[in-house]
Amino acid sequence: MSDDVRAGLEGVTVAETSLSRVDGEAGELVVGGYPVEELAGNATYEEVVFLLLEGRLPTADELDSFRADLAARREIGEEVRNVLRRAADEGLPAMDALRMGVAAANLGGETGDERETASRVIAVVPTVVATYWRYREGLAPVDPRPELGHAANYLFMLTGEQPTERAVRGLESYLVTVVDHGLNASTFTARTVVSTESDVVSGATAAVGALKGPLHGGAPGPVLDMLREIHERGDPGTYVRETLEGGERLMGFGHRVYRVRDPRAAVLSEAAEQFYAGSGQAEFFETVERFERVAVKALAEHKPDRPLETNVEFYTAPLLWGVGVPPELFTATFAVSRVGGWTAHCLEQLADNRIVRPVATYTGPTGRTWTPVEER
């Protein structure tokens, strides 16, 4: 491909945003003005979404009514449930079901107000994911409970059981940590969609489709398989050596933007450590930490010009698995969080908009003349 084609748009600035700042060199992430380390462990998901939408944290009264408003928008209708059941019956992945469910998010409640639509879309994602999962497990869907917070209600809809406080805290930390991250592919997709003056449902649906791709939504499921295998074998060093000598990649390391350790990995590592302490599975988490140390050292020796540091997927896998999210839903659970960022970016784009229309270099033929089919 020619050099003047900016295929990945790397380094091309396409927007101004006050939502998040990613500093890949320093390994820093700011969300709504706060370093991510200030938010994870302190904020609830609802607080961070309010922060993104309003530019500041809510007062106690504002938080109460925002939580109640989101909780009131969680239900999905029978028609959408039946589509999700069919997707589950056909064995389609969770992200396909989520694309179908989000695409229909304005059924039953279109108001024409994009701020309200954002709340509806954020509220409905956990319901869509959990409903799909229940069907896939051959179980009846669990209705959302308005008295539960966003994170607790998601776990409740997955299992039908009141989640432990430990699990809710672990999931909350995850949801807060990955809610926004600059102009990643799905967020940029959402902004491009609404740049035509389309709507937030269309923007979020498009973003789900982009997050579905493994280059973006990643592969936390395989990371978990790897970590469990290493734990069973009990010898991270041999695994690392064999993998690298075999010319293969170690999953959970390296990121397009970060040149140092992804700040979200640190935050999620701490959340996972707190979750696993006294959980009865503390040994598994010790293996995870030991593996990280061995792997980072080996990678630095293996590729000294560009050490591959721990990325966000590495600690996502043990944390989500620990709190009870099945690996088949890891990417969809990423969406449960990231939809807060997508919708905030849509509103920001709409407030100061210019339609996105780049150009392409044409490399095909020209000047062909028509030949009727019988003469071909």
Place this chain on the structure above:
Amino acid sequence: MSDDVRAGLEGVTVAETSLSRVDGEAGELVVGGYPVEELAGNATYEEVVFLLLEGRLPTADELDSFRADLAARREIGEEVRNVLRRAADEGLPAMDALRMGVAAANLGGETGDERETASRVIAVVPTVVATYWRYREGLAPVDPRPELGHAANYLFMLTGEQPTERAVRGLESYLVTVVDHGLNASTFTARTVVSTESDVVSGATAAVGALKGPLHGGAPGPVLDMLREIHERGDPGTYVRETLEGGERLMGFGHRVYRVRDPRAAVLSEAAEQFYAGSGQAEFFETVERFERVAVKALAEHKPDRPLETNVEFYTAPLLWGVGVPPELFTATFAVSRVGGWTAHCLEQLADNRIVRPVATYTGPTGRTWTPVEER
């Protein structure tokens, strides 16, 4: 916004393509190597889609099997029909219903083969649009007929009646003319989505969402209202003068890329002229042509620095209305055609891919520190 922010990505080259070339200065459009004037009036929609997907026109045998293959993929299941009925019952626009239907396009037939998925998505769009429309009119959906071509079958599913040859030819010209047009917002969206190694259903769904926005999908419905009003009043000159003196915009003129007359306007003008000749409504079309001449002249005098030339919407409105497409479905009928371009671009992107991830300038605060809710 700062000057180094390329908000609209104007003039930024993000891909190489062999699908279409838009020359805005010369007013030329090449599709699959052919000037659009060579294709419209000659090619069927199926031939042009084959051209985009394979890079050449099909032989007679290839065309037969491609038509049969598309025709065999037109059906949608009961679950999707029920979602479309609900959308129609709630008065949601056709593009919302189309987003829901395309999002679920892989129900009942996921093969994992993206080339087959492209055919499925192309085949299913007319069925989704027509099913929604039948429900909206309080009628039962009409099953597709495999022996009808793509254009004829769409009209058949809308009305339940065998369309006239004249109408099929008019719609065919439209579908061929607008099938692809460089990296417009919806096509770029589709490519960005699959750049994560996502799939064609996700790419096309996202593109529907982008096309929904009036800055892209446009407003051929209002153009038609305007043309009909002018025809009733019988005096284009007065309408043009009053509109421009009132500081208002004349719909159907001006385009971000073209500096001269949109080549598609010429092609559609000819198709519409052929359709209206001897149709019993030839007088209406004469008004349309007279209005175009008066408006272009007046616009050139009104804004001599940049004359606003006739755009594709101007002739889309009378042509689609003439062949029997209701104005509420004009943008969705644009999608019936453009999905051929979207899916071809998805496959082209996947064949030589790099994930799209631009950057943003952060304009928000930094260094905030956490305050618990009770202290806010």
